[in-house]
Amino acid sequence: MEIATQSIEGGFADPVFNAQAVFRAVMDAMAQPGSVRPLPAFARPPAPLSATSGAVALALCDNDTPLWLDPALQISAAVKSWLGFHTGAPLANTPADAHFALIAAPAEMMALDGFSQGTQDYPDRSTTLILQVNNLTSGTPLLLEGPGIEKSATIAPAQMPRHFVEQWKQNNQRFPRGVDIVLAAAGSIACLPRTTRIKTMEA
Amino acid sequence: MTAQPTDIAAYNFAYLDEQTKRMIRRAILKGIAIPGYQVPFASREMPMPYGWGTGGVQVTASIIGPDDVLKVIDQGADDTTNAVSIRAFFKKVANVAVTTETAKATIIQTRHRIPEHPLSVGQVLVYQVPIPEPLRFLEPRETETRKMHALEEYGLMHVKLYEDIARHGRIATTYAYPVKVEGRYVMDPSPTPKFDNPKMHRSPALQLFGAGREKRIYALPPFTEVVSLDFEDHPFEVQTFDQPCALCAAENVYLDEVILDDHGGHMFVCSDTDHCEKRREEGHRGHLAPETPLALEKTEPAQ
Numbered sequence: 001m002e003i004a005t006q007s008i009e010g011g012f013a014d015p016v017f018n019a020q021a022v023f024r025a026v027m028d029a030m031a032q033p034g035s036v037r038p039l040p041a042f043a044r045p046p047a048p049l050s051a052t053s054g055a056v057a058l059a060l061c062d063n064d065t066p067l068w069l070d071p072a073l074q075i076s077a078a079v080k081s082w083l084g085f086h087t088g089a090p091l092a093n094t095p096a097d098a099h100f101a102l103i104a105a106p107a108e109m110m111a112l113d114g115f116s117q118g119t120q121d122y123p124d125r126s127t128t129l130i131l132q133v134n135n136l137t138s139g140t141p142l143l144l145e146g147p148g149i150e151k152s153a154t155i156a157p158a159q160m161p162r163h164f165v166e167q168w169k170q171n172n173q174r175f176p177r178g179v180d181i182v183l184a185a186a187g188s189i190a191c192l193p194r195t196t197r198i199k200t201m202e203a
Numbered sequence: 204m205t206a207q208p209t210d211i212a213a214y215n216f217a218y219l220d221e222q223t224k225r226m227i228r229r230a231i232l233k234g235i236a237i238p239g240y241q242v243p244f245a246s247r248e249m250p251m252p253y254g255w256g257t258g259g260v261q262v263t264a265s266i267i268g269p270d271d272v273l274k275v276i277d278q279g280a281d282d283t284t285n286a287v288s289i290r291a292f293f294k295k296v297a298n299v300a301v302t303t304e305t306a307k308a309t310i311i312q313t314r315h316r317i318p319e320h321p322l323s324v325g326q327v328l329v330y331q332v333p334i335p336e337p338l339r340f341l342e343p344r345e346t347e348t349r350k351m352h353a354l355e356e357y358g359l360m361h362v363k364l365y366e367d368i369a370r371h372g373r374i375a376t377t378y379a380y381p382v383k384v385e386g387r388y389v390m391d392p393s394p395t396p397k398f399d400n401p402k403m404h405r406s407p408a409l410q411l412f413g414a415g416r417e418k419r420i421y422a423l424p425p426f427t428e429v430v431s432l433d434f435e436d437h438p439f440e441v442q443t444f445d446q447p448c449a450l451c452a453a454e455n456v457y458l459d460e461v462i463l464d465d466h467g468g469h470m471f472v473c474s475d476t477d478h479c480e481k482r483r484e485e486g487h488r489g490h491l492a493p494e495t496p497l498a499l500e501k502t503e504p505a506q
Contacts, residue, residue: 148424193236
């Protein structure tokens, strides 16, 4: 298919209510870290952008939010023009300029501290990372604690970034600065806001 | 449009345009990720004046969907002007189901009370906030209060509470009583009576705060530590009432004083009307309740 056609098709069929449904799933997942929220495939972006992360991008991004794409997405002209057509979001020059980062290959991604961490005065000026993971059940289990979690929660996202537990501990230590993560699997999402602590699992 | 039994144009669902909703939604997500931190947002003009809950209305409009059930309370009551007009507003612009029952609502927009009925996981409580900055009356400069939050410098607030003790022998703040969230940010719980502060602590519901005029959104995720500031020798205490509700005989609830005549007659009744009505339906009767159990006037959601 031509890039022009690919970039126009595959947006929300029902922009207002689809965006609301995606946002509510993200909001509930962010409010209860580690909980897995179902998310129907509202969007059909060109590969390698997944339907779930594409839908999150459509729901949250617009011309106010510079986007950063990881190298796997960056090389795809179809993905760039699809995001450009549907969201109008400019591409960020560096990860530190991005409000949102779309990561198709989390296992190969750069360090979390390369993204915008916000400032001590304005910790909200940080990058929100949208990680495309294969699923939320077959990876190394992470035992989670923190606000939004009654006692503890467990999630096992596959293909997480290298040294993720160590990197996340450092992210916690930067609080209130730090990045937040949306884990986009096929048909479901989960979130790790910067307040969530990962307890080391006993072997 | 999918199964929308309405002729309201979808682009205008819940009044706000889509770009505004995205902006507010992003602010809400940041607020949830940094509990107690006030996220600046580009507050819009709403078809009601500042002070009538424009912040709460914008938050509700950004999260509400066709499946939600909305309850709106003003000082605990479902049937006062502010509550009725906001409920009517959302019925009109979003065509959502409305209720007065706390347990049935998915979104509860509130002005200055937390319902007596315990909230549950999945419910969202949206507060209307006039002054989001707890330090504002102590330090008028935004540049300074921002620095104080950044450096976690909250000594001034303790000095204020201490001066209360020096002057009155106790902490005299009774509403908008400052809280500390997850041991980090000092937050204004909005002008709720301090009676409601303990309900914020580890509440199963998501709590969102919107301040329209001051252009701030902040949030408390469920199960978040919310501690009212106090001193070891002057621990935090909530208001107590020496008599139960005059209509439903409820104890340990927040009561409003109602003046009955110009000879000093007065009664104390539940501030939470839904809670009071439920109790009277169950047969609880206070000392001023009508002799014969009248058919209770149901506060029908406004059209």
